[in-house]
Amino acid sequence: MVLSGYRTLARAAEAEIEVKRSRFRCTLRRVEDEPAARAVVEALRKEHWDARHHCSAFVLGPPPVPVERSSDDGEPAGTAGAPMLEVLRGNEVSDVVAVVTRWFGGTLLGAGGLVRAYGDAVRAGLEAAGTLRRELRRELVVEVAHADAGRVETELRTRGVAVLGTAYAATVELTVGVAPQEEDRLHALLAELTHGAASARNAGERWVDVP
Template structure:
């Protein structure tokens, strides 16, 4: 499983007008090239009457899939600037489509590069940038006599509480970052006078907005 990375929270849409041309941006998360292509095709179908539907995406833990499409705009003036914005922001698993309705005024090469770059940036802002941080889910098995103290301490700590299962004993599930695992284990052990059973049961990403 990959480590922490930056991506978008989900679907986002924005629109700007530049020299009477409409630039409508659609952004979403895509974890496979097939998902990215499906998203692009959906937008193209939605805007079949548009002058251009330019696109870009970057996918994979090591950004191994990168594609850009100018869709009829002069070569290098749309898709590539869009892809560069994704790369500059350090985004992974992200697809963007900028739909343009020509307004009658030509922007020139530099103008197009700036326009598509700005449209992409605003679309990304609408989609909300998040950091996905890999956490371990730690199961704390304790006797009911410890529940009040452990639950109260965990809720007031830096470690997010996932859930509590009530059975013969109590199972408290808590998120902790890998590098904090030993410190967390020592804390719980001390808190319960060594009466807790502690084990990692799985891993999961938590998302945090990037301001």
């Protein structure tokens, strides 16, 4: 069962922490698929060519079965990518790649120190990025007469229905987005507003950002 919503980044962000002269810079980006996530890693590897490690973790797609990957990029196994991924999981965010670029400061941190540093860097990045909710919306096209279009659109917006687009032709087509469980309510509302003259046809589904 796919949930009707999940959280993702509100904005791209960077945050840096320092531990015993080692610098850990976390870069967070929203991505739609695995190639895009890997492209972010490679771009940062080229940009920060002087850094020793570019460890990464990403979570893609809605729950309950998102795609998850992580890489220690030369750090001891389990000390970088895994704790980074755990922070993303713990904050329940998806469609996000985290890359922590490390410049070695000359002091070995040990396995526990690395786990804390990489996790803390991602936590700092998430604090800078903030989150927003993505919700599944069913798109429906409502066909109404020109004389009624303005009133119907205003009433829909007033009652919390997202109007995603308006197209003018022989009639006016309003594209609206509703949560799947709200579709029956929309049909009843249209019948009320147009005395049964307007109906809505299904135009698919998409994920939308909800502040």
